Amino acid sequence: MTQKKSSVAAGAGRPDVDAYRPQLSDIQRAKQRIGSVVIQTPLSDNVPLSERYEADIWLKREDLQIIRSYKIRGAYNKISNLSKEELDRGVVCASAGNHAQGVAFACSRIGIRATIFMPKPTPKQKIKQVTMLGRDSVDIILTGDTYDDSSKEAKEFCASRNACFIHPFDDPMIIEGQGTVGLDILNDTKKPIDYLLLPVGGGGLAAGVSSVFRAISPETKIIGVEAAGAPSMKRSFEAGHIVTLEEMDTFADGIAVRTPGEITFRICREQLDDIVVVPEGRICSTILELYNESAIVVEPAGAASIAALPFLGDAIKGKSVVCVVSGSNNDITRMEEIKERSMLYEGLKHYFIVRFPQRAGALREFLENALGPNDDITLFQYAKKNAREKGPAVVGIEVRSPEDFEPLLVRMKERNIVYEYINDKPDLLRLII
DSSP, X not given: OOSXXXXXXXXXXXXXXXXXXXXXXXXXXXXXXXXXXXXXXXXXXXXXXXXXXXXXXXXXXXXXXXXXXXXXXXXXXXXXXXXXXXXHHOEEEEOSSHHHHHHHHHHHHHTOOEEEEEOTTSOHHHXXXXXXXXXXXXXXXXXXXXXXXXXXXXXXXXXXXXXXXXXXXXXXXXXXXXXXXXXXXXXXXXXXXXXXXXXXXXXXXXHHHHHHHHHHOTTSEEEEEEETTOOHHHHHHHHTSOOOOSSXXXXXXXXXXXXXXXXXXXXHHHHOSEXXXXXXXHHHHHHHHHHHHHOOOOOHHHHHXXXXXXXXXXXXTTOEEEEEEOBOOOOGGGHHHHHHHHXXXXXXXXXXXXXXXXXXXXXXXXHHXXXXXXXXXXXXXXXXXXXXXXXXXXXXXXXXXXXXXXXXXXXXXXXXXXXXXXXXXXXXXXXXX
16 A cells, blocks of 8 residues: 555546556545445444354444445445546446436436446346436446446446447446545544444445555455355455356346456455355355344345354354445345345255155145144146146245254155255245246
8 A cells, every 4th residue: 555546537548557556546536536425334233143153243324325325435435536528428327226316316416427337137226216216317228137237338338429438337436435444433432442343245345444444444354245156356366357147147237246346356355364265055044133123224245254153153142243234225125135145055945856756645644744833835737737746846935944954854755755945945945936
């Protein structure tokens, strides 16, 4: 953090990727610049989490921002610093949702036009939020299956209109705006922070906040957190260069990025102590736990940092730990999927293709002889085939605890029940369920 960046002012062009380092003074100026639109979200202790992990767990509640995510910080910092000429040409961005909301709000507030490209699978709730926050200032174009698809088209559109592209993470002004989260955390804490956990997608938040901590609290261990279905930054760390994922799971859409940024990759590689990759099922369990125990509603990306806590093991016992809750833009229609993913991950939901003898009483025998007293059938799909001795049925069974699963398999084997277990065959499971 010793080398001053090249100019990032509006109209000055892109700074040298290899030279740029976020400076504490720049992030402090960003905090002043965005002060009129960003609220000081609470840094609150969480008793259930602290007791569960035997640590002092604090949550930085960026889900309580006006757009329900930290993305307003970088977007407003960037757009409010554009020249009048750039503002008159309008801005363009690509986003899976939260960055789009930040850009929409900033443009509505400043009074300029924005064209926002979003992936087609973006939750409807996020699309509605962008429309509401942008009012008459925003045009939304749904295109592509992922952020990267939308970004490609947005850049082509931007070039054709000579508009200003507002990158969601790989831009100095964006990084500095997101870095103000770190200033807020350190301003609000009264004692040293041992661990800081940050969700990582493209890396803008991690690059900015880690820069603040390396300047003010260098002893803090900074852990990035990615979803297992989209670990682009982790893979890039391991390879020593930027890696583009060929396939990814976009469930945690706020951090599902196929390719990290050039600037953010370099900064994160220098300043993060580690990256933890967490399964989407664990993220889902965390969403449900936060809601049931603390009445906190978060989106998958917003739960990622907390979902990583069990993967740190004994290292955090007795330590002070801050988890950044990055957003709460979750679509209520996704809750069934979230519950299903959670139960599969926790070992409470199991699916089988069972080949029943095609005779009267076969199902009753299965219920009486195979199921335990606490087992429950949640799905049964069967069509009788008269020309065959056995007919396959898809059977979903919910158990009370993971320990009930092995006895279920033992009983099925003892009764010579012919079955195929499909939990460990994700493609088949998605096709059937």
